[in-house]
Amino acid sequence: MDVSFWHERWASRDIGFHEGDANQLMVNSFHELDLAQGARIFIPLCGKTRDIAWMLSQGYHVVGVELNEGAVLELFSELDIEPVASEAEGLIRYHEQNIDIFVGNIFDVTAEILGPVDAIYDRAALVALPLVSRRQYTKHLQTITDNAPLLLITYEYDQTKYEGPPFSIVGDEINSHYGEHYHISQLASREVPGGIKGVVSGKEKVWLLN
Numbered sequence: 563m564d565v566s567f568w569h570e571r572w573a574s575r576d577i578g579f580h581e582g583d584a585n586q587l588m589v590n591s592f593h594e595l596d597l598a599q600g601a602r603i604f605i606p607l608c609g610k611t612r613d614i615a616w617m618l619s620q621g622y623h624v625v626g627v628e629l630n631e632g633a634v635l636e637l638f639s640e641l642d643i644e645p646v647a648s649e650a651e652g653l654i655r656y657h658e659q660n661i662d663i664f665v666g667n668i669f670d671v672t673a674e675i676l677g678p679v680d681a682i683y684d685r686a687a688l689v690a691l692p693l694v695s696r697r698q699y700t701k702h703l704q705t706i707t708d709n710a711p712l713l714l715i716t717y718e719y720d721q722t723k724y725e726g727p728p729f730s731i732v733g734d735e736i737n738s739h740y741g742e743h744y745h746i747s748q749l750a751s752r753e754v755p756g757g758i759k760g761v762v763s764g765k766e767k768v769w770l771l772n
């Protein structure tokens with residue numbers, strides 16, 4: 563998936579991945595991260611997810627990275643926040659009190675740009691990438707966050723029935739990316755209502771990595 567694939571999806575409003583409300587598995591599992599008030603949560607490939615509104619409402623700080631600037635502007639508009647824009651080493655940083663969103667490619671984000679991270683939340687980010695990029699992405703994520711604890715949401719389904727994205731990711735693969743530095747536990751799982759893109763039945767799973 564190159565960057566033009568995602569820009570085209572935003573341009574044509576082919577954004578079925580966007581949920582109208584905070585993700586229920588995330589809401590039910592977030593306490594497992596055991597974070598202090600004001601903790602800074604990193605959301606890679608954040609789109610304009612409503613999960614950000616939920617985290618802000620719970621008193622957390624959020625830092626996100628998203629390729630598509632239009633998505634980021636929509637995010638702030640829907641949050642009813644007017645951010646300040648600045649340049650940040652080739653990326654654009656949109657900032658307001660408890661929120662920083664960087665517009666650019668995740669692979670151009672360094673630990674210095676990102677700043678301190680208390681936890682990572684990955685929904686529809688790992689599963690959005692093909693396998694070769696997933697290897698690169700998970701290594702990069704661990705480097706720029708110094709292996710911060712991670713709440714991860716994945717899909718599992720028969721990959722021969724639908725080509726993705728989202729891609730099907732099983733526990734063994736998560737272990738291959740993260741097993742060296744993390745203890746991995748599955749917290750919950752639910753059937754995807756209507757299946758994956760209405761084509762194949764699938765499960766949505768939430769994992770805690772710490």
Ligand SMILES: C[S@@+](CC[C@H](N)C(=O)[O-])C[C@H]1O[C@@H](n2cnc3c(N)ncnc32)[C@H](O)[C@@H]1O
Pocket residue numbers: 565568569579580581606607608609610611627628629630633666667668669685686687690
């Ligand atoms: C499947 S969407 C998920 C968005 C969000 N996490 C959510 O739950 O709604 C994937 C998002 O990642 C963005 N994206 C894809 N590749 C990226 C990259 N290399 N760097 C930053 N953002 C990227 C896309 O523009 C898209 O908004």
